[in-house]
Amino acid sequence: xxxxxxxxxxxxxxxxxxxxxxxxxxxxxxxxxxxxxxxxxxxxxxxxxxxxxxxxxxxxxxxxxxxxxxxxxxxxxxxxxxxxxxxxxxxxxxxxxxxxxxxxxxxxxxxxxxxxxxxxxxxxxxxxxxxxxxxxxxxxxxxxxxxxxxxxxxxxxxxxxxxxxxxxxxxxxxxxxxxxxxxxxxxxxxxxxxxxxxxxxxxxxxxxxxxxxxxxxxxxxxxxx
Amino acid sequence: xxxxxxxxxxxxxxxxxxxxxxxxxxxxxxxxxxxxxxxxxxxxxxxxxxxxxxxxxxxxxxxxxxxxxxxxxxxxxxxxxxxxxxxxxxxxxxxxxxxxxxxxxxxxxxxxxxxxxxxxxxxxxxxxxxxxxxxxxxxxxxxxxxxxxxxxxxxxxxxxxxxxxxxxxxxxxxxxxxxxxxxxxxxxxxxxxxxxxxxxxxxxxxxxxxxxxxxxxxxxxxxxxxxxxxxxxxxxxxxxxxxxxxxxxxxxxxxxxxxxxxxxxxxxx
Amino acid sequence: xxxxxxxxxxxxxxxxxxxxxxxxxxxxxxxxxxxxxxxxxxxxxxxxxxxxxxxxxxxxxxxxxxxxxxxxxxxxxxxxxxxxxxxxxxxxxxxxxxxxxxxxxxxxxxxxxxxxxxxxxxxxxxxxxxxxxxxxxxxxxxxxxxxxxxxxxxxxxxxxxxxxxxxxxxxxxxxxxxxxxxxxxxxxxxxxxxxxxxxxxxxxxxxxxxxxxxxxxxxxxxxxxxxxxxxxxxxxxxxxxxxxxxxxxxxx
Numbered sequence: 001x002x003x004x005x006x007x008x009x010x011x012x013x014x015x016x017x018x019x020x021x022x023x024x025x026x027x028x029x030x031x032x033x034x035x036x037x038x039x040x041x042x043x044x045x046x047x048x049x050x051x052x053x054x055x056x057x058x059x060x061x062x063x064x065x066x067x068x069x070x071x072x073x074x075x076x077x078x079x080x081x082x083x084x085x086x087x088x089x090x091x092x093x094x095x096x097x098x099x100x101x102x103x104x105x106x107x108x109x110x111x112x113x114x115x116x117x118x119x120x121x122x123x124x125x126x127x128x129x130x131x132x133x134x135x136x137x138x139x140x141x142x143x144x145x146x147x148x149x150x151x152x153x154x155x156x157x158x159x160x161x162x163x164x165x166x167x168x169x170x171x172x173x174x175x176x177x178x179x180x181x182x183x184x185x186x187x188x189x190x191x192x193x194x195x196x197x198x199x200x201x202x203x204x205x206x207x208x209x210x211x212x213x214x215x216x217x218x219x220x221x222x223x224x225x
Numbered sequence: 226x227x228x229x230x231x232x233x234x235x236x237x238x239x240x241x242x243x244x245x246x247x248x249x250x251x252x253x254x255x256x257x258x259x260x261x262x263x264x265x266x267x268x269x270x271x272x273x274x275x276x277x278x279x280x281x282x283x284x285x286x287x288x289x290x291x292x293x294x295x296x297x298x299x300x301x302x303x304x305x306x307x308x309x310x311x312x313x314x315x316x317x318x319x320x321x322x323x324x325x326x327x328x329x330x331x332x333x334x335x336x337x338x339x340x341x342x343x344x345x346x347x348x349x350x351x352x353x354x355x356x357x358x359x360x361x362x363x364x365x366x367x368x369x370x371x372x373x374x375x376x377x378x379x380x381x382x383x384x385x386x387x388x389x390x391x392x393x394x395x396x397x398x399x400x401x402x403x404x405x406x407x408x409x410x411x412x413x414x415x416x417x418x419x420x421x422x423x424x425x426x427x428x429x430x431x432x433x434x435x436x437x438x439x440x441x442x443x444x445x446x447x448x449x450x451x452x453x454x455x456x457x458x459x460x461x462x463x464x465x466x467x468x469x470x471x472x473x474x475x476x477x478x479x480x481x482x483x484x485x486x487x488x489x490x491x492x493x494x
Numbered sequence: 495x496x497x498x499x500x501x502x503x504x505x506x507x508x509x510x511x512x513x514x515x516x517x518x519x520x521x522x523x524x525x526x527x528x529x530x531x532x533x534x535x536x537x538x539x540x541x542x543x544x545x546x547x548x549x550x551x552x553x554x555x556x557x558x559x560x561x562x563x564x565x566x567x568x569x570x571x572x573x574x575x576x577x578x579x580x581x582x583x584x585x586x587x588x589x590x591x592x593x594x595x596x597x598x599x600x601x602x603x604x605x606x607x608x609x610x611x612x613x614x615x616x617x618x619x620x621x622x623x624x625x626x627x628x629x630x631x632x633x634x635x636x637x638x639x640x641x642x643x644x645x646x647x648x649x650x651x652x653x654x655x656x657x658x659x660x661x662x663x664x665x666x667x668x669x670x671x672x673x674x675x676x677x678x679x680x681x682x683x684x685x686x687x688x689x690x691x692x693x694x695x696x697x698x699x700x701x702x703x704x705x706x707x708x709x710x711x712x713x714x715x716x717x718x719x720x721x722x723x724x725x726x727x728x729x730x731x732x733x734x735x736x737x738x739x740x741x742x743x744x745x746x
Contacts (some may be wrong), residue, residue, distance in 0.1 A: 060655070060701035061694045062662035065673055069694065072686035157556075164558035168666060175560060188568035196557040196565065203556040292625055318629065326627030336618035340641055340718045350626035353636060382718035395622075402626060 007181035007191070014177030015198055021091065021163045021173060025098035026156060032099055033106025040111050051107065058104035064165050067097040071169040094166035102159050109151035114140060116147040146217040153210040157203055164199070174198060244306065245270055245405045245437045246291070251300035253283070253290055253461075260286045262461040263300070268406065271435045275448035275469070278458030279484060284441045285333075287458070288408045291439075292328045293321050304328065305405050326354055329399030333411040335391040337383040343370070343394045344379040347401045355402065362401070369397040373427050389420030393427055400431075407431065409440040445488055449473055457481045499688045503679050507689075510675030511696055517661045517671060520593055522654055525600030532601065533608035533642075534634060547605065554602035559660055562599060567591040567667045592664040600657050607653055611646025612638060644715050651708035655701050662697075672696060 004011070039051035058066065071093040078086040117140050125135040167176035178195040182188035246268040253261040260283045268274055278284045289295040291302065293315065302309050309316050309324045316324070337346050347369060348362040357365075370376045373393040383391050392412055399407060409428065413421040425447050432438060432451045442448055448455055449469045456466040457478070465478040476482045532550070535543040554562065570576050570585045584590040615638055623633045665674030676693040680686045 057694075057698065060659075060698040062659040062673060062697060064662045064665070065676070065690060065694055065697065068673070068677065068680075069686065069690040072680060073690065076684075076686055161558040164560045165663075167560070175558070179564070182564075182568060187572070188564065189570075189572040192561055192565040192569055196553075196561045199558055199561060200553065200556045294621060294624060322627040322629050324627075325625055328625070330622075330625035332618060332622065332625075334618050336616075336622035338619050338622065338637060338641070339616070340644055340715075342718075349636060350623075350628060353632055354627050354629075384719055398622075398626070 003190075004194075005181070005185050005187075007177070007185070010177045010181060011174065011191075011194065011198075014172060014174040017091075017172055018160075018163050018174040019202070021094055021098065021166065021171070022156075022160050024095045025102055025159055025163075028095065028099040029102030029106055029155075029159070030152075032103025033110050036103055036107030037110035037114060040107065041114065055104045055107050058101055063097070063101050063162050064168065066101060067094065067165055067169060070097045070100075090166065090169050090171035093169060094163070094171045097166070098159060098162060101162065102155060105155050105158075106152065109148050109155065110144065112151070113144040113146075113148035117143045149210075149214050149217055153206075153214070156210070157206060160202055160206065161199065243270060244268075245272075245304070246439075247303040248291070249301045251287070251290060251302065252298045253286055253295060254298045260461050261290065261297070264458075264461075264463060266456065266463075268437055268439065270437055272454060273432045273436075273438045273440065273452040274454045274456060275452040276439065276441045276456050276458060277443075277445070277448060277484070278464075279487075282458040283461040284458045285410055288330070288410050288439065288441055291408060292325045292330055294330075322354070326350075326402055327405045329402055329404030329407040331392070331396055331399050331407065331409045331412050333414050335383070335388070335395045335415070337391055337395055337398070339383050342380050342382055343375060343386070343397075346383070346394060347398045350398070351401050366397070366401060369400050370394075372400075372430070373397045374423070387420060388416045389423045392416065392424045396424075396427055396431075405437065407436055407438045409438065409442070411441050411443065413442070413444060443488070445473075445485070457484065459484075496685060496688050499683065499685055500692045503683075503689050503692055506679060507672060507675055507693055507696055510670055510672040510693075511700070513664075513669065513671040514658070514661050514673075515700070517589075517592060517596060517664055517669075518654075518658045521596035521600050521661070522657050524593075524597035525604050525657070528597065528601035529604035529608055530639070532605040533612060534639075536605060536609045537612045551602040551605050554599050555606070559595070559599055560663055560666065563592065563595045563663055563667060566595045588664070588667045588669050591667060592661075592669055596657065596661065596664075599660070600653070603653050603656070604650065607646050607649045608642060610649065611642035611644075614645045615641045647708065647712055647715065651705065651712075654704055654708070658697070658700055658704065 036051050036054065039047050042048050042051075071088055071090070074088040074093055074096075075086065078088060121139055121143065122135065125139045130138065163173060164175040167173050167179065170176070174195055178191045182191040185191070244267065246266070248264060248266045251261055251264045252259070264283075264287055266274070276284045276287065286295060290297045293309075296315060304324050304327055307324070309320060315321060337343075338349070341349065344363065344366055347366040348359065351357045351362040351365070352359055367376065367379070370379055373396055375390060375393055375397065378386060378390060378394070383394065386394065396412075412428065413424050416424065421444070425444065428438075428440070429447075429451050440448070440452065452469055454466065455469045455472050457464045457472075457480075459478075459480050465472065465476065465481045472481075473485070476485060532547050536547045536551075538544060566585070567588060570591070571582075576582055576585060585594075619637060619641065620633065623637045628636070661671060662673035664671050665677060668674070670678065672693055676689050679689045683689065
């Protein structure tokens with residue numbers, strides 16, 4: 001058995017923080033992505049432009065740099081706002097940064113998924129006299145998920161791995177806890193291997209779950225036909 | 226049916242090497258499905274053999290077995306006197322490739338290389354398989370393009386050509402290897418009706434040159450005109466064969482009769 | 495916002511940019527060099543190879559790059575035979591650690607992207623090559639690889655941009671590339687907005703250059719595609735994109 005030298009609890013706490021961060025960013029990021037996709041289909045040009053700017057910038061700048069900007073920039077902004085030194089919570093900054101990153105990629109996934117809904121479905125909804133809100137809620141969104149699922153799955157796997165970056169600004173996640181353990185025991189090989197193993201475990205579980213979800217979505221389609 | 230002694234004589238007598246194709250008792254099984262149940266066939270030099278049959282009768286599989294795109298389960302094949310497929314045993318990859326270079330295959334779906342121009346498609350194999358100099362290969366390709374009527378399309382990509390033009394380019398590609406035998410796998414089945422004629426015209430001109438050809442086709446009138454031997458496949462076996470005039474006028478097998486009337490009933494020839 | 499400061503730090507950041515460019519280009523080049531044979535073996539009919547290579551890509555794509563980087567940078571020194579070998583003189587240097595990790599990571603992703611492209615090559619085109627007597631190696635070199643590359647190009651362009659972004663992790667092992675330089679300047683000037691945003695703009699510029707270059711390469715390579723009926727071609731592209739994005743995932 002691997003000797004954790006008493007750091008087992010700490011690593012478990014870190015792993016829990018990692019998952020908490022990832023799930024929080026996923027939930028918020030999906031909302032941002034949906035709004036982004038709607039913005040990209042907006043009738044107003046300025047909103048479309050803004051959405052384009054958002055996705056282009058976020059996808060062209062390293063995630064680490066975005067985290068640094070939000071963390072240190074946030075600290076400076078809060079300090080000016082309150083007149084005294086305020087340090088931004090690493091968890092909040094981290095979730096915020098990952099939400100922004102995830103949201104940008106999810107915007108593109110949702111945009112493509114909405115486009116994949118056959119236009120005949122939308123025309124049928126219009127012919128039935130459905131209101132715009134009803135049309136989105138009853139026709140487009142339910143069908144869009146199936147097309148969005150594979151892309152979102154990929155983004156989730158990326159998100160899970162990107163949480164490790166928040167350790168750089170001090171979030172006590174799996175990565176940070178293993179770094180501390182590796183530093184104090186002078187055994188980085190073991191501890192980073194454990195971290196790698198845990199991340200691999202999370203991604204593998206996610207893959208199994210995603211395959212199952214995709215199969216469910218496909219089955220729904222076959223029944224619908 | 227050949228006896229075993231005739232068979233062994235066949236392998237040693239040099240004059241036999243002039244026979245372009247000889248197949249004995251070829252069998253192919255996919256899982257538990259017998260697709261070919263023992264086909265024997267001989268093509269003399271200059272023979273044009275048409276292979277007819279309803280879909281699923283194994284005629285395409287037969288062609289694909291000849292150039293070993295499918296590995297036959299059993300049987301023997303001689304190409305230009307060379308024994309390439311012995312009972313249950315295939316030659317080395319080098320032998321297989323040498324055999325394939327002697328057989329020109331024309332596919333139903335053309336299978337031109339989409340990122341190469343027509344000319345590049347034609348000179349690719351002569352340069353890299355036969356080792357011909359590029360200049361010479363280009364010269365010969367130009368002649369072939371003239372022959373199939375595509376001289377002005379040499380620098381076009383396959384996607385920019387019509388189906389008929391693509392199939393003619395594919396024929397030129399097969400001819401560039403100077404094959405002993407040409408195998409046509411339903412060459413006009415994927416074409417729009419108005420494009421069938423131009424491809425058949427090219428195939429007919431090749432027959433007139435005295436090339437040895439095996440043609441799997443649904444074009445009964447064409448098969449009757451162009452071939453000197455017709456074979457009818459049914460469920461992986463040769464049901465009936467003979468000279469086309471004889472065969473079409475007085476079909477003996479009830480299945481071939483049925484096939485003919487069904488085809489004519491559809492208004493084909 | 496202090497524009498004067500942004501102008502001031504630009505030369506310093508550009509120095510960091512040089513190291514970022516070096517790391518990115520070298521990792522992409524080495525990654526591609528490793529990925530081509532691996533992708534071929536991954537699609538080969540021998541299960542021993544395809545399984546072993548799948549394990550490699552699974553490990554590298556299933557764990558964060560940061561963990562891999564720390565494992566190499568901090569962990570390699572613990573292994574006795576590495577310490578006593580010639581490689582140790584390299585693995586002591588953060589630059590080489592970063593380059594090795596990035597190259598292996600990039601190779602893993604590129605292998606799967608190329609595999610998707612190779613699988614999308616129409617089987618008829620491969621059969622035509624077989625039927626003309628082209629041996630396996632020749633088929634790979636003249637027919638399958640060129641066609642597979644074309645099909646994988648859009649996904650590969652994405653991967654190169656991701657590598658550029660991933661190179662920022664080198665700053666965590668003391669390398670003074672663009673992000674590292676920016677962090678150092680922020681620690682001295684306490685003005686994160688100006689410095690980090692300048693750095694972000696440089697990254698954006700670099701991303702645009704990469705996207706533009708690949709875009710030009712794609713249009714040049716797309717000349718063989720159908721002009722008259724764009725619908726047909728876009729269908730093929732959609733199919734290919736589907737195959738490739740499916741292979742993007744950690745598992746098949």
